[in-house]
Amino acid sequence: PDQQLRNFFSLNHLDRASEKRKDKDWLQAKISDETSQFLLLSELKPFVLPIKDKTSKWRYRLCWLDHNKISSHLTSDTVILFLGIDHSSSQSLFAIDVSGKEESKFKDLQPEGSFMVPFPGSLQMEPSDAGIFAEARSMMDWLERYKFCATCGSSTDITEGGHKRVCRNQECKSNKGIHNTAYPRTDPSVIMLVISADGKRCLLGRKKQFPAKMWSCLAGFMEPGESIEDTVRREVEEESGVKVGRVDYHSSQPWPFPASLMLGTIAYAKTEDIKVDEDEMEDAQWFRRPEIVQMLTHQHPQGLYIPPEQAIAHQIIKSWVRNTASSNL
Amino acid sequence: PDQQLRNFFSLNHLDRASEKRKDKDWLQAKISDETSQFLLLSELKPFVLPIKDKTSKWRYRLCWLDHNKISSHLTSDTVILFLGIDHSSSQSLFAIDVSGKEESKFKDLQPEGSFMVPFPGSLQMEPSDAGIFAEARSMMDWLERYKFCATCGSSTDITEGGHKRVCRNQECKSNKGIHNTAYPRTDPSVIMLVISADGKRCLLGRKKQFPAKMWSCLAGFMEPGESIEDTVRREVEEESGVKVGRVDYHSSQPWPFPASLMLGTIAYAKTEDIKVDEDEMEDAQWFRRPEIVQMLTHQHPQGLYIPPEQAIAHQIIKSWVRNTASSNL
Ligand SMILES: Nc1ncnc2c1ncn2[C@@H]1O[C@H](COP(=O)(O)O)[C@@H](O)[C@H]1O
Ligand SMILES: Nc1ncnc2c1ncn2[C@@H]1O[C@H](COP(=O)(O)O)[C@@H](O)[C@H]1O
Ligand SMILES: [Mg+2]
Ligand SMILES: [Mg+2]
Ligand SMILES: [Mg+2]
Ligand SMILES: [Mg+2]
Ligand SMILES: [Mg+2]
Ligand SMILES: [Mg+2]
Ligand SMILES: [Zn+2]
Ligand SMILES: [Zn+2]
Structure with a gap:
C-alpha cells in the first residue's frame, strides 16, 4: 500500500x-x-x-x-x-x-x-x-x-550549511519573531488536467514558448491566500475561460527551475467554451481520449505529443488514460 | 460531486x-x-x-x-x-x-x-x-x-496593485530572465495525521508553544527539492522518530501567519516507537480513536483537546474519525 x-x-x-x-x-x-x-x-x-x-x-x-x-x-x-x-x-x-x-x-x-x-x-x-x-x-x-536582506537591504551571512541566511544588521526585524526572509523559498504552483463534463475529453494548452507540436496541462503559480483547489479554478479560467468544479490531488513534484513545487491535480470542468488568454497561451483545446493515446505513444498522425515521463504533466495525463481504459471513450 | x-x-x-x-x-x-x-x-x-x-x-x-x-x-x-x-x-x-x-x-x-x-x-x-x-x-x-531587492540590495517599486515588486537597479539580474524575487512568497508546509499500522491509533504532538492540554497534528515546512510525500516522511521522523510509508493528500489551507500554505495529509506509520525531537516538541503520543472522539467533542476527562474547526488539523482528525466510524476501533 x-x-x-x-x-x-x-x-x-x-x-x-x-x-x-x-x-x-x-x-x-x-x-x-x-x-x-x-x-x-x-x-x-x-x-x-x-x-x-x-x-x-x-x-x-x-x-x-x-x-x-x-x-x-x-x-x-x-x-x-x-x-x-x-x-x-x-x-x-x-x-x-x-x-x-x-x-x-x-x-x-x-x-x-x-x-x-x-x-x-x-x-x-x-x-x-x-x-x-x-x-x-x-x-x-x-x-x-538572495544575498541581501529583503527587509533592510543589508548583507547577510550563510548559516546551517547553506539552509539559512542571517541579516548582518542586528537591529533588523528579520532577526526577531516569526517570518520567512531567512529561509529558502519554494514556489507552489498548480498543474491540472481538466476533464470535460462528459468525461470524454481533456483540455491541453500550448504556452508560447513550447516546442512546436507539444501540448501540455495548464499550470500556474499559487497566490497568497489561496488553497490548491482555488488556484486551479482561477488559473484554468484565466488561461482558457473554462470553469472548474471539483479538483482532485494527483501527486507533487519539485521542479528546480528555479524553485517550483508542482501540485498535480485532475480538475472537472463545468463549462466547455474556450477563450484563450492570448498573453500567456498560444492555444488551448479539448482532446478526445484516443487522440491523447496517440500523443502519449508518439503515434499521432500530425506528430503532436505531450511532455516526457519525467514531467508530472505526463504522469497526470497517463493516469487519466489508464483510469478510463475500461470505459468506451 | x-x-x-x-x-x-x-x-x-x-x-x-x-x-x-x-x-x-x-x-x-x-x-x-x-x-x-x-x-x-x-x-x-x-x-x-x-x-x-x-x-x-x-x-x-x-x-x-x-x-x-x-x-x-x-x-x-x-x-x-x-x-x-x-x-x-x-x-x-x-x-x-x-x-x-x-x-x-x-x-x-x-x-x-x-x-x-x-x-x-x-x-x-x-x-x-x-x-x-x-x-x-x-x-x-x-x-x-520585502522592500529591498534580495539580489542586489537596492530599493524596489511596487507594481501590479501590490502583487509585484521591481528592483530600481536596472542592471540587476532580477530584471532579466526567470526568477522569483519579484513575486509574493508562499511557504508550502505539510501537516499530517499519522495512523498506526493497526489502524487503531493516531499520532499527535505538542509543540512547546501550544496552550496547555492542546494536542495537534505534526507539521513542518517543505524544503527545496522535496515532494509533499517526502516532506511528510522527513518531518514525522524528525519530530517523533516514527517512520511513514504511504501518504494521502486530504486538503489544503492558506495560513496567513505570515504566508504558509498548509498541505494536509493522512500518513501511514510503518513503526511505533516514539523519540521526541526535544528542540521543537514538548511531546508526541499515540492516541486511540475513542480518546480522539473525546478530544474532538470537548469531553475528555483530563480536558485534553485538539485545535478548533477553523484549523486544518481539526478537519483531518475529524475525517479520520468519520472514516473509521463503522469499524470497531
Ligand atoms: N514565483 C513566481 N515565479 C515566476 N513567475 C511568477 C511567480 N509568481 C507569479 N509569476 C508570474 O506568473 C506568470 C506565469 O503565469 P502562471 O504560471 O500561469 O501563473 C509569470 O510570467 C509571472 O508574471
Ligand atoms: N519559511 C519558513 N518560515 C519559518 N520558519 C521556517 C521556514 N522554513 C524553515 N523554518 C524553520 O522551521 C522551524 C519550524 O519547524 P517545522 O515547522 O517543523 O519545519 C522554524 O523554527 C524555522 O527554524
Ligand atoms: Mg500558466
Ligand atoms: Mg498566474
Ligand atoms: Mg496563468
Ligand atoms: Mg522543518
Ligand atoms: Mg513542526
Ligand atoms: Mg519539524
Ligand atoms: Zn535585515
Ligand atoms: Zn536588484
Whole structure:
C-alpha cells in the first residue's frame, strides 16, 4: 500500500540532517572529512559524468569528488552547501559553487566530467541523482539570488550549511519573531488536467514558448491566500475561460527551475467554451481520449505529443488514460 | 460531486483580476472610483466591526470604507493593495496600510470599528471575510518585509496593485530572465495525521508553544527539492522518530501567519516507537480513536483537546474519525 508514484526530481534518498547542520563544528568536521563527497556547480550547471552502459535509459550521473581533489579550489568565500548524509555509504554530500572559475580547469580532476546545461539535460540524469541535483540547484540558486536582506537591504551571512541566511544588521526585524526572509523559498504552483463534463475529453494548452507540436496541462503559480483547489479554478479560467468544479490531488513534484513545487491535480470542468488568454497561451483545446493515446505513444498522425515521463504533466495525463481504459471513450 | 471541503481562510470569492491589475490606468481609476471599498490594516491588524446578531457563530466582519472616507488618509507613499473585484456588488476592493498613524483617529470614520489583533481573533471572523483577510494579511506582510531587492540590495517599486515588486537597479539580474524575487512568497508546509499500522491509533504532538492540554497534528515546512510525500516522511521522523510509508493528500489551507500554505495529509506509520525531537516538541503520543472522539467533542476527562474547526488539523482528525466510524476501533 505504500507504493506511490514518485515523480522525477523527487527521488532524493539523502538524510538532510536538519538538526545536525545547525552545528558549525559538526559541519566543519564533515567538510574536511576524507570520506565526504562534493558536487561542483558552475553557474548552476552540475559537473556530471556520462553513463556508458548502453542498456541504461539514462545518460548522466553526478560526478562526486572527495575533499582532497577539491580542497585547492576552496577559498574563504566559496559557497558550500550541505546536501545531506548518504547512510548507505556513510558519506556526507556537499555542493560547492565554482562559478566564475575557468570550467576547463576541472577536467584535470576528472577528464570525463563536464558541466551540463541543466535544462533539458537533467531530464536524462539517473533519477536518484536527479533528486539530489534538484535540491542542489534550487538551493544554490537561492544562495546566489538572495544575498541581501529583503527587509533592510543589508548583507547577510550563510548559516546551517547553506539552509539559512542571517541579516548582518542586528537591529533588523528579520532577526526577531516569526517570518520567512531567512529561509529558502519554494514556489507552489498548480498543474491540472481538466476533464470535460462528459468525461470524454481533456483540455491541453500550448504556452508560447513550447516546442512546436507539444501540448501540455495548464499550470500556474499559487497566490497568497489561496488553497490548491482555488488556484486551479482561477488559473484554468484565466488561461482558457473554462470553469472548474471539483479538483482532485494527483501527486507533487519539485521542479528546480528555479524553485517550483508542482501540485498535480485532475480538475472537472463545468463549462466547455474556450477563450484563450492570448498573453500567456498560444492555444488551448479539448482532446478526445484516443487522440491523447496517440500523443502519449508518439503515434499521432500530425506528430503532436505531450511532455516526457519525467514531467508530472505526463504522469497526470497517463493516469487519466489508464483510469478510463475500461470505459468506451 | 464538486462538494469539497473548503477550509477556513480559503473562502475568498474575489476575482483577483491578475491581468487587469497590471494596467496602471485601470487601477488608478478603480482607486478613485466612488464604489470602491477599502480595508484598513494597521501593523497587519484589520479594521473590523462586531457582528451583533446573537444567532451568528461569528464575531467579526471586515469594515469596508469608501474612497470618500479614506481619501484624506492617502498620501503618495501609502501602500495600496488591490484585493480583487467582488462581482456580486461590482465593487473593487483594496487594502491600505495605515501603520504608524494614530489608530484612534479611524474611529471617526466608523465609531464601532476597531483594529483587531489577528491571532486568534481572525478565527472568529465571518468565513468569507476571513478569506479576504488571509489574502490581505499575507500580501501586506510581504509588501512590508520585502522592500529591498534580495539580489542586489537596492530599493524596489511596487507594481501590479501590490502583487509585484521591481528592483530600481536596472542592471540587476532580477530584471532579466526567470526568477522569483519579484513575486509574493508562499511557504508550502505539510501537516499530517499519522495512523498506526493497526489502524487503531493516531499520532499527535505538542509543540512547546501550544496552550496547555492542546494536542495537534505534526507539521513542518517543505524544503527545496522535496515532494509533499517526502516532506511528510522527513518531518514525522524528525519530530517523533516514527517512520511513514504511504501518504494521502486530504486538503489544503492558506495560513496567513505570515504566508504558509498548509498541505494536509493522512500518513501511514510503518513503526511505533516514539523519540521526541526535544528542540521543537514538548511531546508526541499515540492516541486511540475513542480518546480522539473525546478530544474532538470537548469531553475528555483530563480536558485534553485538539485545535478548533477553523484549523486544518481539526478537519483531518475529524475525517479520520468519520472514516473509521463503522469499524470497531
Ligand atoms: N514565483 C513566481 N515565479 C515566476 N513567475 C511568477 C511567480 N509568481 C507569479 N509569476 C508570474 O506568473 C506568470 C506565469 O503565469 P502562471 O504560471 O500561469 O501563473 C509569470 O510570467 C509571472 O508574471
Ligand atoms: N519559511 C519558513 N518560515 C519559518 N520558519 C521556517 C521556514 N522554513 C524553515 N523554518 C524553520 O522551521 C522551524 C519550524 O519547524 P517545522 O515547522 O517543523 O519545519 C522554524 O523554527 C524555522 O527554524
Ligand atoms: Mg500558466
Ligand atoms: Mg498566474
Ligand atoms: Mg496563468
Ligand atoms: Mg522543518
Ligand atoms: Mg513542526
Ligand atoms: Mg519539524
Ligand atoms: Zn535585515
Ligand atoms: Zn536588484
